[in-house]
Amino acid sequence: MKPDLRTALTLRPMVGDGAMATYLYQLGLPVGVSFEEFNLLKPDVIADVHRRYAAAGAEVIETNTYSAQYHKLSKYGLEKKTEKINAAGVTIARKAVGDTAYVVGSIGAVRGGKGKNVRTATVKRDFEEQIGALLGAGVDGLLLETFFDLEELSLALSVIRKKSDISVICQFAVEDAHRTSDGTPLPEAFRRLKGEGADIIGFNCRSGPNGILRAVESIPRDIGVPLSVFPNAGIPDYVDGQVVYSATPEYFASSAIRFADAGARLIGGCCGTTPEHIAAIAGALKTYSPQTGGAIATATPVAVEIAADPTVIAEPPVTGEPSIVDLVRERHTVIVELDPPRDLDITKFMAGAQALKEAKADALTMADNSLAVTRMSNMALAALLKERVGIRPLAHIACRDRNLIGTQTHMMGFDALGIDHVLAVTGDPAKFGDLPGSSSVYDLTSFEIIRMIKQLNEGVAFSGKPLKQKAKFIVGAAFNPNVKHLDKAVQRLERKIAAGADYVMTQPVYDPELIVRIADMTKHLSIPIFLGIFPLASGRNAEYLHNEVPGIQLSDEVRSRMAGLEGTAGRAEGVKIAEELLDVAMTHFNGIYLMTPFMAYEMTVSLTKYVRSRSAQLTSSN
Template sequence: MKPDLRTALKERPLVGDGAMGTYLYQLGFPVGVSYEEFNLLKPNVIADVHSRYVKAGAQVIETNTFSAQRGKLSKYGLEHKTEEIKAAGVSIARQAAGDNAYVVGAIGANRAGRRRNLRTSSIKRDFEEQIGALLAANPDGLLLETFFDFEEMSMALALIRKRSDLPVICQFAVENAARTADGVPLADAFARLKDEGADVIGFNCRSGPNAILRAMETIPADLGAPLSVFPNAGIPDYVDGEVIYSASPEYFAASAIRFADLGSRLIGGCCGTTPEHIAAIAGALKTYIPGAAASAPAAAPAARPVLTAEPAEPPVSGGTGEQEPSLVELVRRRHTVIVELDPPRDLDIKRFMQGAQALKDAGADAVTMADNSLAVTRMSNMALGALVKETVGIRPLIHIACRDRNLIGTQSHMMGLDALGIDHVLAVTGDPAKFGDLPGSSSVYDLTSFEIIRMIKQLNEGVAFSGKPLKQKAKFIVGAAFNPNVKYLEKAIERLERKIASGADYIMTQPVYDPALIERIAESTRHLSVPIFIGIMPLASGRNAEYLHNEVPGIQLSDEVRRRMSGLEGPAGRAEGVAIARELLDAAMEHFNGIYLITPFLSYEMSVALTEYVIRNGARAARTK
């Protein structure tokens, strides 16, 4: 007979299960339905998912009741079946778990990050109903997961403690932050929840292993309560209408050891994870010895030179005059540099503007700004583009995402850019809103990336999106994004050809970290009629390298680059990152005139040094021709 859950958590780290909803989606079940209703309609399907996780090594199974609340089920006309759904959820999980795993009743947040006005009385009622139904089904514990607000978490925990002494696991959803969504520092939130009766406290969803590891580092080691972590399988990518996660099982195995060393005693997976991820975690923890990593002597990283900028030849600046040639014209003549600077996530634009000026002085031809990349809210790139154009005097290149604006808003936005004299744009699909920092917001996607290119070029013909003639024509130069970091490059190029057929004037690639791949891209795209700007992003540290490789869609680092960056942090990491970027630039400049530098963490000094490197070497190459 296995010990109770509290005792088991004290003995050694336990393996949790993985995703339910996204795994059902991967298995072919459609979105837009209540997966919780499957407890009644398709109990064998839910039992099979639970069984797969148990077979993979999961020792704690969550019931399929995350959204089984009256308010959420009412969306599907199922509010009258809440108790039946929850009771069935525990029963199905119990049968699948047998004697091999514990069963915890899953309870999701009502607010779920939404800022809409929900009455406390309504939230309390839904929690009471859900808690009562789950307790009546006799789980081994309860799991409060994906909570954004401390206030709501505290309320749910108090309602449980009024009725039961069962173990309670409390998990917040955070993203690169040291506070809950309602402003409570995480360290304070954890301490208060422990005092209020939480047995295990931790994180799930919203972030991959890297961000959760950073959040865990804000929690005091002497908290006095075990931690739990259920990260997503990296940042999701949205490709041809499908959501895809990229973090591998091997990455989760390595992360599991790091989580355990930081005090995690329950380690599983959330969105995008599968039985393969859980099997990897179970394998990594099977022989885990607490503190083994900490007691082993650490290998000292190789000494790296501190970054120093070489003296540059006089830069060739783009300027923004009316008669200035477009980037497409410039890149056909010489090496041309576009540099991406992320708009700030707050109201302070001082460093951003300093970076734009430094890049102008270094000789960059344009500064490009993403449109709330990764669905994280940032300052308007239209406003910043206008400021950069007016005060710095460098060409702005504005990203336009399909995610945030409907047809009306997109045409209005483009008309505004035209009025401001901003004529270079990059059309992108945009990451789904539910995976960003405001998951309660909606993704629009009235247009695909192909359609938005066609519609913008239609404005150049003096025709509105509606087909109505306009009194004058726009003059947009439209770029398209290209991800060459794929298994089948030929298929990616076929997709690229469709974008060019839709009207794309130039191409900007995702970051490339392999000289051999750069050569393959050159060979495979020689037939294309538009210029390509090869993406190069300097790495800031070893941790940054692993995060990009494992969690960010569209980015793949070579084994050699990962080896060189391993263990490097601070100035040494940035210096090696710039050194690697220079080597990649050498390879890129042999085949392409277009260079697209991507600035990490607004560390524009790195991009300045690389811009000067391109200008200097491009000038030398021109003199030798």
């Protein structure tokens, strides 16, 4: 007879299951519906997912009840079926896996995102109803997952403890590796939950293995509570209308060992993970022995054809300043990316901008809430750069956050401020950022936003109406060459050029041979390319970028050179590798796009100076 779940979790690292909702999406089921209702409508589909995870090696199976609460089900008119949906979730899982795995009832936060203003009394009522249904159906334990705030998690735990002594797993979703979303230091939160009766505490969602490992490492071992980890399969990307994840099963296998060494006793997966990821975890843990000293879219809009109109359209003001495109056709030109701050302090950002100007960077580029994480407006910072630093700003424009109205308004504001260099990007899905309750708009694709911005240069609004004056935007297109079929990526880039792109900025490249291939396969293009170089800050940073961030692939040689390096040594080797890549890139491309890691602008200042020095050498040798 197997031990109860509480005992089993203290004996050895156990394997949890993977994602339900994102896996159903991968299997072709629609979004925008209640996946929990499938317990009633498609029980065979849910049972099949459970069986696949169990066959992959999962020892703990979660019920398909994460959002099966009155408040959340009411969105779909299902609130009166709350108890029935939860009970069915337990029955389906139990029949699917039998005694081969423990069945735990999945319970998500009622608050969070758009639900933050739900009254405490309502939250408590919803927890009582769901918990009662899951306990009545005979679960082996309860899993409180993806909670942002300590108080709500504590409330749910208290409801359970008033009803039962069943095993309880508590999991936070955190952006900061040191505190919960309500500002509570993680060690303090863990100690409190342990005192209130949690059997195992950990993290899930919001981050891939790298981010969750950082959070795990902030928990002192002396707290004395087993840890659980269910990371996402890296950062999601939005490709051709599909959400895809980049972290491989092999990466999850190696991460599982690191988690186990850090004290994790339940290791599974969250968004983007599949039975293949769980099989990799199970395989890695099968022969595990602790390491000595281990520490812990909507309809697609089309640009309006420009009709003849008698209204006089004035030409834009002439500044006489050469554009980035003008400069790069004459000499090596450097664009440096500097991330807008996530808080209200711009001191370090402005210091970095000043240092980069003094290093003779040609432009500073700022993302538009990259990775769907809220940052300061790049429009405001662009205006400050022009006014206080006197360097050209280049702002990214994401399709994610603004509808057609908002996008045109945004562009009109840029024009009024004299900010005329932009980069059009799709933008990472909002549900995976720090405000998961927000919506991803995607009224426009990256192709359409390029075409419609260029339409403003004709003095014509998105609606087709005249604007009395022409804008003068220089529009960039993003290009990811880190793909299996580079020829198809180039064809996609050709479509962006046909839409009106004036220049190209690539994702970072870490392979000299790939740089040469890119040059060869794009030599027929009519617009300049700025090749991306992202200096690595540490070995862990290298593995995170390679395994979790969409569009970035490191060569085996680079990963080997960075392995184990941290701090000053890591940054020094990262700069050295970047210089070697620049030696190759500068013989093929005049455009260089440097990205600053973790606001360590000293690294990109050094590389900017290197480009200037190397450019002088190449010029004199010719």
